[in-house]
Amino acid sequence: MNRNKYSQLHQSLLFHWTQPADEKGSSTKIADECKFIPKAVPKTKPERDKFIEHLSLILTTGLRFGIQKCNHVEQITPAIKTTRRIISFSEWGVGSSSEHARRYGHIGLGFTRKYIMIHGGRPVIYINNQKTDPVRKAMIKLLESSTKDGTLLHHAQVVASLLKIYKDPRKPSDPRLEIKARREGRTPDEDSTFALDFGKAHGNLEDREWRILDFDIQDVTPRILPCEPGKLAMIVMPDHKTLSLALQDDRIREIVLPKDKPAICMISREMLRSI
Numbered sequence: 001m002n003r004n005k006y007s008q009l010h011q012s013l014l015f016h017w018t019q020p021a022d023e024k025g026s027s028t029k030i031a032d033e034c035k036f037i038p039k040a041v042p043k044t045k046p047e048r049d050k051f052i053e054h055l056s057l058i059l060t061t062g063l064r065f066g067i068q069k070c071n072h073v074e075q076i077t078p079a080i081k082t083t084r085r086i087i088s089f090s091e092w093g094v095g096s097s098s099e100h101a102r103r104y105g106h107i108g109l110g111f112t113r114k115y116i117m118i119h120g121g122r123p124v125i126y127i128n129n130q131k132t133d134p135v136r137k138a139m140i141k142l143l144e145s146s147t148k149d150g151t152l153l154h155h156a157q158v159v160a161s162l163l164k165i166y167k168d169p170r171k172p173s174d175p176r177l178e179i180k181a182r183r184e185g186r187t188p189d190e191d192s193t194f195a196l197d198f199g200k201a202h203g204n205l206e207d208r209e210w211r212i213l214d215f216d217i218q219d220v221t222p223r224i225l226p227c228e229p230g231k232l233a234m235i236v237m238p239d240h241k242t243l244s245l246a247l248q249d250d251r252i253r254e255i256v257l258p259k260d261k262p263a264i265c266m267i268s269r270e271m272l273r274s275i
Contacts (some may be wrong), residue, residue, distance in 0.1 A: 015236070018058070051246075063087055065222050065224070066222070076129075080144075111232055119212050121210050122210060126165075142159075143156050143160060228261070229262055
């Protein structure tokens with residue numbers, strides 16, 4: 001029996017999620033940049049037009065590398081700062097698309113994993129933020145020791161650019177449940193004796209993030225990742241209406257339906273519900 005190719009999509013493609021900059025949020029304080037603020041979905045024709053302009057620009061000029069808004073390594077040690085420009089991607093299952101869009105942007109650009117790897121892409125290293133975690137302790141020692149040896153500082157900054165903090169999303173048990181259990185004459189964990197605890201969603205661990213680093217720190221011109229047909233395989237739009245507008249745009253249609261290269265599949269997140 002042939003496997004459903006769509007259920008295995010995350011094994012073949014890596015997605016970068018993006019959308020037009022929010023002018024209202026441009027004045028957000030730096031201290032708030034690491035906080036998760038849900039991205040707005042386009043609801044009006046002018047808002048959808050901005051999405052179309054944003055997509056057209058990316059397809060024409062490519063994806064631009066940028067500095068991380070949230071300096072994740074700062075949560076481990078302030079000794080090293082990540083100053084390298086990067087592009088981030090997420091492995092993607094159909095069920096994760098809405099959450100990724102809500103966090104990072106409502107346009108998904110799906111590149112072949114091979115293309116990302118050729119450009120130096122690799123998975124990030126997730127570090128537990130618990131102070132007792134042995135890997136966290138080891139990473140702190142390695143990063144801080146590099147500040148005493150100038151020949152190691154460059155390498156430490158590269159490693160730091162591939163680190164990402166994750167926290168245990170599980171919450172402590174509700175004491176009210178224990179009180180209720182005692183009133184009913186049973187132990188708090190009696191009902192869960194035969195239950196398997198799968199836990200809750202694991203936050204940013206679910207992204208299975210990949211990054212491409214810009215190693216040329218001397219070049220002030222931002223590096224560009226071309227969005228070429230055959231390398232860029234899929235574009236996910238927020239909804240049917242935005243997808244329809246995109247397909248009516250001459251420039252976008254010319255790029256996604258080339259004569260001499262594989263076409264780029266365009267789909268809306270609403271369509272994914274039927275897969």
